[in-house]
Amino acid sequence: MRLGGILFDLDGTLFAREAAFWSWLLEEAAERSLDWAQIAELDARGHGPKAPLLDQLALALDWPERALEARLQRLRLGILRHARPDPRLHALLARLRRSYRLGVVTNGSTQSQRGKLRELGIEQYFDPIVVSEEVAHRKPEFAIFRLALRSWALPHGEVLFVGDDGLKDIGGARAAGLQALQVLREPVETLEPEPVRDLLAARQAEDGTASIESLWQIESWLGDHAGEHSVI
Numbered sequence: 001m002r003l004g005g006i007l008f009d010l011d012g013t014l015f016a017r018e019a020a021f022w023s024w025l026l027e028e029a030a031e032r033s034l035d036w037a038q039i040a041e042l043d044a045r046g047h048g049p050k051a052p053l054l055d056q057l058a059l060a061l062d063w064p065e066r067a068l069e070a071r072l073q074r075l076r077l078g079i080l081r082h083a084r085p086d087p088r089l090h091a092l093l094a095r096l097r098r099s100y101r102l103g104v105v106t107n108g109s110t111q112s113q114r115g116k117l118r119e120l121g122i123e124q125y126f127d128p129i130v131v132s133e134e135v136a137h138r139k140p141e142f143a144i145f146r147l148a149l150r151s152w153a154l155p156h157g158e159v160l161f162v163g164d165d166g167l168k169d170i171g172g173a174r175a176a177g178l179q180a181l182q183v184l185r186e187p188v189e190t191l192e193p194e195p196v197r198d199l200l201a202a203r204q205a206e207d208g209t210a211s212i213e214s215l216w217q218i219e220s221w222l223g224d225h226a227g228e229h230s231v232i
Contacts, residue, residue, distance in 0.1 A: 001179070003226040004154045005101035007145075008126075009163030009183075011108070013215060015083065015116045016188035017046050023191060024078035025057075034060050036193040047165075050075070076112045083119035088216070089187065093125040095219065105148045105161070107132040107139050107168065127151075139165075140172025160226070162218065166206040181221065182211040 011017035021043065025034075035056075042053040054071040057063065065071045096102060104126045106113045113131045117123045130148045137144040149159060156177035163169025164183045173180040184203045205211035212221050 001226050002158050003100065003160055003179070003222070004158045005103065005149075005152055005160070006096065007103045007105050007148055007159060007161045007173075007178070009139075009161075009165070009169045010104055010106035010113055010116060011046055012164035012186055013162060013169075013183050014089065014104070014122070014187070015120060016186040016190070017079070018186055018190045019188045020079045020082035020084075021046065022193070023082040024075075026191070026193070027082075028057075028061055028078065032061070076109070076115070080112070080115045080119055083116050084188070085119070085121045086187070089120065089122060092215070092219070093122060097125055101152055101154070102126050103128045103130070103148055103152075105130045105139065105144055109133045139168040140175065142172070142176050145173065145176035145178060162215075164203060166203070166209075170206050170209050180209055181218070182206060182209050183213075183215055184211055185214045187215045 008014050025039070039053070039056060042048050042056055050072055051068055054068060054075065057075075058065065058071055063071060063074065065074060093102065102125050104117070106129075108131060110131050110133050113133075114123075114129070117126075117129065123129065128148055128151060130144060132138040132144065135144060135147055137147065139145075145156075145161070149156065152159070157179065160179045160181055161169060161173030162181045162183060163173070164186075166182065170180045170182050182203070182205050184205060210221070210225070212218060
């Protein structure tokens with residue numbers, strides 16, 4: 001398998017979004033007991049519609065903010081505050097960049113997604129960084145993958161997409177002609193409340209899709225499957 005570049009998803013792959021979200025929410029709740037399972041269902045690992053989630057949190061936590069945008073800002077800043085740089089991630093990306101072009105393709109707002117990359121201190125490893133809000137396309141749309149590869153001069157079949165979501169990441173990448181590798185767990189353990197533990201269990205790999213337990217297994221997987229590689 002010839003491989004020249006790797007595109008990464010952000011949330012759930014490079015960034016432990018669930019760990020940050022639940023750390024922030026436990027901090028917000030303090031000693032209050034919330035309907036954790038309902039919150040987990042509304043949040044849907046960050047993919048659920050924001051208004052119902054934020055209405056629930058504002059009511060349960062007595063937030064002073066009334067406008068949706070103000071509540072959304074509280075959520076975004078809280079998650080960013082709990083983004084933790086990881087020396088292992090820096091070392092991993094530095095090693096991968098010696099052999100492959102690296103990029104990021106992520107759905108979300110510029111504030112949130114670029115903020116996460118800054119807080120993790122890993123922006124410098126990626127070119128391009130494609131954020132859905134900035135390009136008016138979202139995974140799994142073909143256009144967002146095409147935009148990411150525009151400057152690489154690599155055939156789509158020589159690019160690997162690494163992500164956690166079966167539809168947006170794996171399905172979208174495959175439809176765009178990329179190779180795909182599914183990550184089943186976040187890179188950092190989530191300290192979620194007990195009632196939601198089962199809801200946040202590891203994902204199941206999509207049928208016929210290569211998978212790794214977490215990002216930390218990628219070098220081993222590449223060693224087994226990408227024996228021929230090049231930097232363009």
